[in-house]
Amino acid sequence: MLYTVIKKNLYKDSVNLMLLTNQLSTRSDLNQISVMMGTPANKDIFNDAGLYTEDLEAASPNDLCIVMDVDNKNVKVEILAEIDDYLKNQVSQSKKNIIPQARTWDTAMKKLPNANLAVISISGEYVSEETEKALDQGLNVFIFSDNVDIEDEVRLKQKARERGLIVMGPDCGTGIFGDIPIAFANVVEQGNIGVVGASGTGIQEITSIISRNGAGLTHAIGTGGRDLSSEVGAITTIESLSLLARDPNTEVLVYVSKPPAPEVRHSVVERFTGLGKPVVAVFMGEKPGKDHDNVQYTGTLEQAAFKAVELAKQTSSDENLNDMTPEIHKVRRQPNQRHLRGYYCGGTLALETAMLLRETYGLEDDGNHSNGVMFYHGGSEIIDLGDDAYTKNRPHPMIDPTLRLEKMREAARDPDTAIVLLDNVIGYGGHDDMGGVFAQAIKEEKRKAENQGRAVVFIASVTGTNADPQGYEEQVEKLVEAGAIVKRSNAAASHLAIKIMQTIETNLTQDKEKTAITTDRTPADELISEKPRIINIGLQNFAVTVHEQNGDVIQFNWSPVAGGNRRLATLLGNLK
Known part of the structure; x- marks a missing residue:
């Protein structure tokens, strides 16, 4: 009942x-x-x-x-x-919590009068209105929320540009300003590399690898996935690249996104060539283009990170993407065990693995990634469980492992499965111990498979650093102790999975004008020249992250005006 x-x-x-x-x-x-x-x-x-x-x-x-x-x-x-x-x-x-609290914009601005960033994570239907208010207060805006009309996104980004501000998002998952992580982000070393991207987990993977390999970051600016669409026209991407070009501390730039709309791509590449600094670009899902001017293209996130480290340190990289374990695991398997199943919380990481699989076996991408299915062929599949199809009324899989655990267990118990491939994206905003949760499940499923006279190979990567709350090495150790093979990057994990699949005979088929960068400072420049001073509207955990990193933050305890009654809210607004 x-x-x-x-x-x-x-x-x-x-x-x-x-x-x-x-x-x-x-x-x-x-x-x-x-x-x-x-x-x-x-x-x-x-x-x-x-x-x-x-x-x-x-x-x-x-x-x-x-x-x-x-x-x-x-x-x-x-x-x-x-x-x-x-x-x-x-x-x-x-x-x-000792974070200062506010219930109105007036109170928030009085408590933090020099605020320069609003972080918004409320229901999508209210985002545009609150973003307008933030821009009117002279704040840059980071929109974690999704379900915002694209017409509103264009209007708000244009308004921000006119005022010398930037709007990151909607659906922007990651940002780092100096030593302050925003939303899903990692604690990274500081250095001279700046990152701009329309991919949250792509930014996390690149910045983590950079930090673990002896270099560091100035800032990482997320744009939101739709910024590269023909409707939006890369407004935030172009403004963010220009912002980092003006930053004297940023000497190398990295850009990551899915392939832009064709007409937008031209504008973005034109901006690359006018930045006056070396640029490493990776358009996930497509083969790297030919290097030109100050721009170098790579095919994977790890390659982009290593190239940036090489440029930042002005040394040659000892990168070896195919650093396989000394012995490709001899799997006690049944003849029908020929399938690879990958279940990801990072959409860009899933896309990267799918791209490498298609390249290896000569398959074309039809562009249809509905329900998060990045790759499917002959029973093998790579699925992004962070896709909207799986997060409706369900927390993102970086927060809640339930759905991924179900999928992983189901795959491990399928007698046709040879390999299960997983990512583990740690850092602020994510689950407290995803590695521990999956380690227990991996132990159980390996034991069940062995009792049936077969074995399942679990291959994983961990995106993050030792400074993250969960601890990179600690997460790796838990997975390794459970019997998983853990590689240093998603690309390396994917290469190993492909190599093992090949050994068990799968059925898989086999000159531009530079645009000048203005040197005029704008309000957005404060974000990279000073620590961000944040008014957090929505998820209090984001404010806690900033506070733990000694950042200035006010928690805005927002609720809909007039109890959500649109007519009454409009009338009240007209009375002001």
Whole structure:
């Protein structure tokens, strides 16, 4: 039976509510449950899940909605008590936090009058309005949220450009300004390399490899994946490249993204050649172009990182992408074990592996990556589980390993599977111990396979550094002890997987005008010449990260104006 409980005017961020829903869903006495805010989009999700009730009609976007399917009223009471305890604990943790708090823009700006960056991670339908307010306050904006109309993205980025500011995102997962990581980011060494990218995990992989190999970063600026579309026209990409070109501390630039729209690509490459600094560029999913002017192209993230280190240190790289283990593992396998299955939390890492597989076996990319399927052929597959198809009402797999564990276990138990390939992206914003979670599962699945007279090879890479909260070496050690082969990069892990697949006979088929860079300083230059001073709107964990790195931050405890009533909010706005 369906039960609905609505807690009025109790705004909570979506990620914590998703984690709560997942926690409750493990109960054997519960058929189904969902805990979300009462936004129109969330009501559609309730409906799609078969949990919609008439009681939800009256819920506003500022109301917390609980719908559960249970057979016993006593279980309902227990679950509501568990939810109350969870929410009280959230409040208690918030009160313990010494980060300054604010509930309005006026208060936030008074508490941090020299703020220069707003980090926004609220429901997508409210992002445009709050971004407008941030820009009007003279702040650069980092938008972690997704589900923002592309028309709004274009308008906001154009407005920012007119004011000498930048808007990073929407759906921007990673940023590093000096020693301050933003959202999903790693603690890296400081140095003379600057990174711009439309790929969160691509930036993380490159910056981590750079940091682990004796060089360091000035800044890493994410742009959001749609920035390279024909509609947006690379506004943030071009402004960010120009920003780092003006930075005296940045001597080498790295750029990473999926291939841009053709007309946008020309503008981006033209900007490369006018930067006056060496540029290493990697367009994931396509073969590297021919080097020209000050631009060098690479095919993988690791190659880009090593090339940047070489330029930054002005030394030759001892890079060896195919650093295989001394012996390709002799697998006690059944004749039908011929498939490779890869389940990723990093979309760009999944794309990189898929690209290397297609290159090896002479396959073309049809460009259809629906449901996160980056590669599928003859039973082998590479899937990005961070794709929107899997994160609807579910936390990103960098935060919650549940779906990836299910997929990994399912693949390991399939008698046709020879290799399971995994990434592990650590750092701020991610799970506290993803390596430990997967290590336990790998041990169990290896033992089950051995009892059936076969073996499954687990190959992994870890994206991160020893300075990250989870610790790079610690994560590697846990996976190795569990029996996984851990390589130094996703590219190296992919090369090893391909080499092993080849040994077990798979069925896989086999002159430009430079654009001058203005030297005029803009408000965005403060982001790279000084520490960012942040107003964090949404996920408090992002503010905690900044605070732990000794950054200035105000937590803006945002909730929808007028309880989410659009008409009333408009009237109130007109009265100002």
